[in-house]
Amino acid sequence: MTPQQQNLVETVRERFGPKSVTTDADAIAPWLSDWRGRYHGASAALLTPGSTGEVSAIVALAAAAGVALVPQGGNTGMCGGATPPADGSALLLSTRRMNHIRRISAEENLAVAEAGVILADLHEAALEQGRRFPLTLGARGSATIGGLVSTNAGGTQVLRFGNMRSLVAGVEAVLPDGSVHNGLPVLKKDNRGYDLNQLLIGAEGTLGIVTAASLRLVPAVASRAVAWVGLETPQAALDLLRAMEARTNAIESFEIVPASALSLVLEQIPGTRAPLAAPQPWNALIEAVASGADDEAPGALLERLLGDALEAGMAVDAVVAASEAQAEGFWRIRDSISEAERTAGVTIAHDISVPIPDMPRFMVEGAAAVESRFPGTLVSPYGHLGDGNVHFHVRAPKGADEVHWYPAHAPEITRFVHDLVVASGGSISAEHGIGQLKRAELERLGPPVRVATLRAIKHALDPRGILNPGKLVTLAPEAPAP
Numbered sequence: 001m002t003p004q005q006q007n008l009v010e011t012v013r014e015r016f017g018p019k020s021v022t023t024d025a026d027a028i029a030p031w032l033s034d035w036r037g038r039y040h041g042a043s044a045a046l047l048t049p050g051s052t053g054e055v056s057a058i059v060a061l062a063a064a065a066g067v068a069l070v071p072q073g074g075n076t077g078m079c080g081g082a083t084p085p086a087d088g089s090a091l092l093l094s095t096r097r098m099n100h101i102r103r104i105s106a107e108e109n110l111a112v113a114e115a116g117v118i119l120a121d122l123h124e125a126a127l128e129q130g131r132r133f134p135l136t137l138g139a140r141g142s143a144t145i146g147g148l149v150s151t152n153a154g155g156t157q158v159l160r161f162g163n164m165r166s167l168v169a170g171v172e173a174v175l176p177d178g179s180v181h182n183g184l185p186v187l188k189k190d191n192r193g194y195d196l197n198q199l200l201i202g203a204e205g206t207l208g209i210v211t212a213a214s215l216r217l218v219p220a221v222a223s224r225a226v227a228w229v230g231l232e233t234p235q236a237a238l239d240l241l242r243a244m245e246a247r248t249n250a251i252e253s254f255e256i257v258p259a260s261a262l263s264l265v266l267e268q269i270p271g272t273r274a275p276l277a278a279p280q281p282w283n284a285l286i287e288a289v290a291s292g293a294d295d296e297a298p299g300a301l302l303e304r305l306l307g308d309a310l311e312a313g314m315a316v317d318a319v320v321a322a323s324e325a326q327a328e329g330f331w332r333i334r335d336s337i338s339e340a341e342r343t344a345g346v347t348i349a350h351d352i353s354v355p356i357p358d359m360p361r362f363m364v365e366g367a368a369a370v371e372s373r374f375p376g377t378l379v380s381p382y383g384h385l386g387d388g389n390v391h392f393h394v395r396a397p398k399g400a401d402e403v404h405w406y407p408a409h410a411p412e413i414t415r416f417v418h419d420l421v422v423a424s425g426g427s428i429s430a431e432h433g434i435g436q437l438k439r440a441e442l443e444r445l446g447p448p449v450r451v452a453t454l455r456a457i458k459h460a461l462d463p464r465g466i467l468n469p470g471k472l473v474t475l476a477p478e479a480p481a482p
Contacts, residue, residue, distance in 0.1 A: 060178025115146025
């Protein structure tokens with residue numbers, strides 16, 4: 001620990017009590033690696049403020065001392081965005097103690113939640129008011145609101161409601177000098193220049209530490225139905241989605257899963273079962289909902305629409321879940337793909353997006369190009385078909401040694417995949433952010449104007465690089481290091 005860090009730690013402990021700091025190496029250790037275990041950092045202390053005022057004071061002290069801070073929520077990110085530098089040059093700042101839901105208004109369809117609130121807890125609190133927060137993902141039991149805002153998280157309901165950028169109505173955040181931006185009040189009209197709330201959403205903690213957010217709610221679901229559909233091609237899946245959207249606005253989720261991903265889950269995840277009698281090349285997981293008693297029952301709606309699709313030859317086979325337990329079983333398959341891959345061996349995960357009309361072609365032709373260029377690999381493209389987000393995962397050849405194979409091949413494979421994405425007019429990051437995983441690729445592929453503007457904003461707000469150093473973009477060359 002440097003003298004500056006030591007002084008900061010002692011001051012924080014003295015001002016805010018023992019709960020605000022831990023220097024115990026064993027207690028800090030779980031928070032030094034990312035979820036996938038690709039990045040490992042070091043930090044002499046974990047700061048755990050209990051309020052926005054404490055965050056403000058700590059950041060002001062850090063700025064004055066030149067001590068870098070890495071904000072962290074549930075540490076469920078996929079790009080190493082919350083992992084501290086390996087040289088111990090930064091201290092961790094966790095918002096997990098800030099876990100209060102300040103208010104929920106059913107009349108306003110609004111919740112104000114602090115950064116450390118776990119997503120699943122917000123779901124439960126909203127349901128008690130007859131409302132719901134329409135964003136969910138596999139890590140809902142540990143992901144926190146601050147992290148979801150900071151990474152502009154997506155999930156399985158983006159098709160209908162959009163990602164966090166669409167669901168955040170206001171942001172409270174501590175800026176790099178310790179000042180507090182209070183953007184929580186929700187105004188339908190506010191033309192006072194740049195939208196600072198939107199600037200902070202997706203900034204990955206590099207421009208400010210999100211301490212609370214005003215979040216949009218919608219009416220609770222009265223009933224839902226979930227179906228699993230077998231298809232010949234991804235194009236058939238997109239055609240099915242468009243046909244269903246033309247006849248109803250009740251489709252909330254539409255996930256596409258290849259046979260390779262399904263078979264891996266069935267092999268690796270105990271208790272999972274194949275939804276259909278015979279395996280199909282591609283599968284769609286579809287959820288329809290009803291919010292009121294006057295809406296058509298979702299089960300009847302799916303049976304009617306899928307019956308028409310089967311008759312028209314658009315789908316090969318389909319089943320509508322007969323119970324809530326079976327519906328949850330279908331979703332468990334989708335939510336377990338990453339876990340199954342991690343259990344089975346080495347996987348290079350790419351979270352990319354392409355224009356929606358090109359998504360079916362990219363899933364087939366992109367996978368074929370990678371498997372041809374890198375013999376022995378197997379590509380499993382799956383994801384949120386309706387919003388163009390593909391989780392384009394490349395599995396290593398059987399028997400590959402993770403310790404040696406990944407560093408030897410992952411950079412080349414990732415460059416190849418990202419080049420395919422850019423050639424298709426897409427983005428190398430759809431919903432997981434840039435972090436440190438994709439920073440070099442962002443700088444390589446640009447666009448140059450975008451990268452230069454991101455760097456200029458970072459330099460303007462955080463010229464010393466105090467907040468989350470080494471993530472998203474580097475400071476301009478002329479900017480002093482912390």
